[in-house]
Amino acid sequence: MSSGNFKHELFTQFARVGKALSNANRLELLEFLAQGERSVEALAKVSGLTVANTSQHLQQLRQVGMVSARKEGLKVYYALNGTDVIELLNSLRNVAESHIADVDRLVQTYLTTKDNLEPLQRTELLDRAQKGLVTVLDVRPKEEYDAGHVPGAINIPLAELEKHLDQFDPEHEIVAYCRGPHCVLAFDAVAKLREQGMKARRLEDGYPEWITSGLPTEGGNP
Amino acid sequence: MSSGNFKHELFTQFARVGKALSNANRLELLEFLAQGERSVEALAKVSGLTVANTSQHLQQLRQVGMVSARKEGLKVYYALNGTDVIELLNSLRNVAESHIADVDRLVQTYLTTKDNLEPLQRTELLDRAQKGLVTVLDVRPKEEYDAGHVPGAINIPLAELEKHLDQFDPEHEIVAYCRGPHCVLAFDAVAKLREQGMKARRLEDGYPEWITSGLPTEGGNP
DNA sequence: CTTGTATTCAAGAGAACTATTGAATACTTG
DNA sequence: CAAGTATTCAATAGTTCTCTTGAATACAAG
Structure with a gap:
């Protein structure tokens, strides 16, 4: 009856998963992967890491089963392994948000100044979009949009938003979304649109949460 | 618009929480704390760490807001900060269980051999206990029992179970519980009771989950 | 079969983590 | 106020993590 050893062994295994979450770069990779599968090269590009370094991080994530490779x-395309990984990331975010003062300060000072209107809820968006009341704007890069997006959403990456400003009707509400609750693309887009006098709001959370809540999507993996 | 820095700063903060989960001893401390508040000395004793080391781990947990001290x-009594921390730990366990082969193997080989009956569900237990159909057995140490337990449960720490075997009716079902889904105390107790011909089962999960599911408790902190 | 591309492997420097030890602090008790 | 106790602090050795660099592998295309 070596319960002690068994128990410690079990916690050691749990700690391996914790270790995977203990590095900012890995968390960033996981956020990108929450959008859908990606090649090593693509992940290295968006995260700003070298390809070799990215590969090593991905292998660590794979060793604890959080991602799989194809x-x-x-x-080689990497993807998250199941929705429970997304849930884990959300739990982590929750705890960090509610308990670490720095996170609160960061979010408060950086984000709320840009977004003083309440974000729109997912189900509400679906309803309004179907009635043609709002334009849904996906500001993620084109590849991410192509891999799947909210039904009816149009894609204008943030960098190109400037060029397309004149195609919006100032009276028609625009709802922007991107990768998740802390993805700044949507915030920046909303800020830019409002500067131009548009009625713009953010969608609560982002595309990964849209998927996990079981709502319909459009486009998808080949 | 230094989104990159902001974003990386945010992930760095999230990683601090991940780092807190990256050590087996800290995870074990968190499991004990899930039972209720505990002194440093008590935690050092149950975890087998030195007091100084325990204190250092607790301070790390406090720095990321997962526990608080009183x-x-x-x-000095430490306690978990809110139920979202328990949720995070459960998410971590989920991912580890479903994706790490070693965990599965450990649980399979070590636990299922001892527990071939399905564990009893919480709400079902409450119902049956109220009708007097089962005896609820809390096999945690006395201090943990005193700090709060399932209504009507009797407390016999595992070490003392042997002495009390004759007070059970072999025809009356016994449901044992302890600290959580992987706490081995309840497994060992059920194994021991069955050896003696008793009808014994485990409760699903443990006391922390009982609390978070909003069911009534008995006894409590002074 | 040779060339080019995407990824992985391997080695190493520097930083961070962990447990131990012994001292320091804060508080209670007599 | 002196003695005792619970906890924290500080320093340290050994280990582990992270990133970089350059080479190796695997595969596709020509």
Whole structure:
């Protein structure tokens, strides 16, 4: 009856998952992966890491089963393993938000100044979009949009928003979304649109949460 | 618009919480704390760590807001900060269980051999206990029992179970519980009772989950 | 079969983490 | 106020993590 050893062994295994969450770069990779599968190269590009370093982080995540790899041609595509990983990330965010003062300060000072209107709820958005009351704007990069998006959403990456400003009707409400509750793309987009006198709001959370809440999507993986 | 820095700063903060979960001893401390508040000395004792080491781990947990400290007399009592911390721990366990082969193997080989009957569900237990159909057995140490327990439960720590075997009716079902889904105390107790021909089962999960599911408790903190 | 591309492997420097030890602090008790 | 207790602090050695660099592998295309 070596319960002590068994128990410690079990906690050691749990700690391996914790360790995977203990590095900012890995968390960032996980956030990108929450959008859908990605190649190593693509992940290295968006995260600003070297390819070798990205590969090493991904292997750590794979060792604890949080992501899986699929090889197609020359490229290796990584993807999150199941929705419970997204739930874990959300739990982590929750705890950090409610208990770490720095996070609160960061979010307060940086985000709320740009977003003083309440974000729109998912189900509400679906309803209004179907009635043609709002324009749904996906500000993520094109590849992410192509991999799946909210039904009826149009895609204008943040960098190109400036060029398309004149195609919006100032009286028609725009709802922007991107990768998740702390993805700044949507915040920046809303700020930019409001500067131009548009009625813009953010969607609560982002696309990963849209998926996990079981709402319909459009586009998708080949 | 230094979104990149802001974003990385945010992930760095999240990673602090992940780091708190990256050590087996800290996870074990968190499990004990899920039972209720505990002094440093008590935690050091159950975890087998030195007092100084325990104190350091607790301070790390406090820095990320997962636990809080309260001083009373000579002792400092630590407690979990809110139920979202328990949720985070459960998420971590979920991911580890479903994705790490070693965990599965550990649980399979060590626990299922001892527990081939399905564990009883919480709401079902409450119902049956009220009708007097089952004896609810709390096998945690006395101090933990005193700090709060399932209504009507009797307390016999595992070490003393042997002495009290004759007070059970072999025809009357016994449901044992302890600290959580992987606490081995209840498994060992059920194994021991069955060896003696008793009808014994485990409660699903443990006392922390009982609390978070909003069911009534008995006894409590002074 | 040779070339090019995407990814992984391997080694190493520097930083961070962990447990131990012994001293320091804060508080209670007599 | 002196003695005792619970906890924290500080320093340290050994281990582990992280990133970089350059080479190795696997595969596709020509």
